[in-house]
Amino acid sequence: MEFNRAWTPTIYSDGGYQLYIGNSETSIRNLIGQSSQRAVAPLDLIVRMEQVGDDSYDITVRIGNEVPANNDPAAAAVDAGPTFGENGVEYEFESTTTDPDADELDYQWDWGDGRDLSEWMGPYASGETCTASHSWPEGDFDIKVRARDAWGVETEWSAAYSIHLQCCVVRGNVDDDPSGEIDISDLVYLVDYMFTGGDQPPCPDAANVDGDITGDIDISDLVYLVDYMFTGGDEPPSCVR
Ligand SMILES: [Ca+2]
Numbered sequence: 001m002e003f004n005r006a007w008t009p010t011i012y013s014d015g016g017y018q019l020y021i022g023n024s025e026t027s028i029r030n031l032i033g034q035s036s037q038r039a040v041a042p043l044d045l046i047v048r049m050e051q052v053g054d055d056s057y058d059i060t061v062r063i064g065n066e067v068p069a070n071n072d073p074a075a076a077a078v079d080a081g082p083t084f085g086e087n088g089v090e091y092e093f094e095s096t097t098t099d100p101d102a103d104e105l106d107y108q109w110d111w112g113d114g115r116d117l118s119e120w121m122g123p124y125a126s127g128e129t130c131t132a133s134h135s136w137p138e139g140d141f142d143i144k145v146r147a148r149d150a151w152g153v154e155t156e157w158s159a160a161y162s163i164h165l166q167c168c169v170v171r172g173n174v175d176d177d178p179s180g181e182i183d184i185s186d187l188v189y190l191v192d193y194m195f196t197g198g199d200q201p202p203c204p205d206a207a208n209v210d211g212d213i214t215g216d217i218d219i220s221d222l223v224y225l226v227d228y229m230f231t232g233g234d235e236p237p238s239c240v241r
Pocket residue numbers: 070071072073099100101102103149150151
C-alpha cells in the first residue's frame with residue numbers, strides 16, 4: 001500500500017495483478033475476496049544446488065507448467081555380460097537406460113557377493129552405456145543395477161542377472177593360463193606334477209582332462225591329453241556339467 005499526495009491509498013493486491021486507488025471498505029473487501037479466485041497456473045518447481053568451490057554454488061531450477069518438473073528415469077537392467085566365468089577374473093557388464101527429461105544418469109551396481117555396493121558411476125548421458133567390471137570367488141551370484149537422474153530420483157533395483165564362477169573354464173588348460181589355450185605347456189605341467197613332484201595344477205578340475213566324475217588326476221588324463229593334442233582324439237569335455 002502507498003499513499004499519494006492527497007493521502008489516498010494505492011493498493012496493490014493479488015501479487016500486483018490488481019490495483020486500486022481509494023479507501024472504500026467495500027472495494028477493498030472485494031479486492032481481497034478476488035485475490036483467492038484468480039486461476040493460477042499449476043507450476044511445479046524443483047531446485048538443485050551444488051557446491052562448486054569454497055563459497056560458490058551452481059543452482060539449477062526447472063519449472064514444469066502443467067507437467068511435473070521432473071520425471072523418473074526408465075528402469076535399468078543388466079543388458080550385457082557373461083553368465084559363466086572363472087573366479088578371480090574381472091568381467092564387464094553393461095547397462096543403458098534413459099531419462100524422459102534427458103537428464104544425465106548415474107548407475108550403481110550390486111554384485112550380489114554381500115560386499116559393498118559399487119560407487120555411483122557417472123554421470124552418463126541419457127541413453128549412454130555404463131560399463132562396470134567385477135570379479136568373484138567361486139559360486140553363483142546375482143547382479144543388479146539401478147540408475148538415478150540428476151535430481152536424485154532412483155529407479156528400483158533391476159531384475160537379477162545370474163553369473164556362475166568356477167576355476168575350470170577350459171578343461172585341459174592344466175596350467176590355467178589366462179588365454180585358455182591347451183598346448184604343450186599344459187602337457188609339461190601335467191607330466192611334471194605326476195612324475196617329478198611339480199606343483200599341483202591351480203585348478204584341479206581343469207587338470208582332470210578326461211572329466212571323470214571322481215575328479216582324480218591320473219594317467220588316464222595324461223593319455224587323454226596326448227591323444228587330443230597329437231592323434232586327433234576328442235576335445236576334453238566341457239567344464240560345465
Ligand atoms: Ca528426470
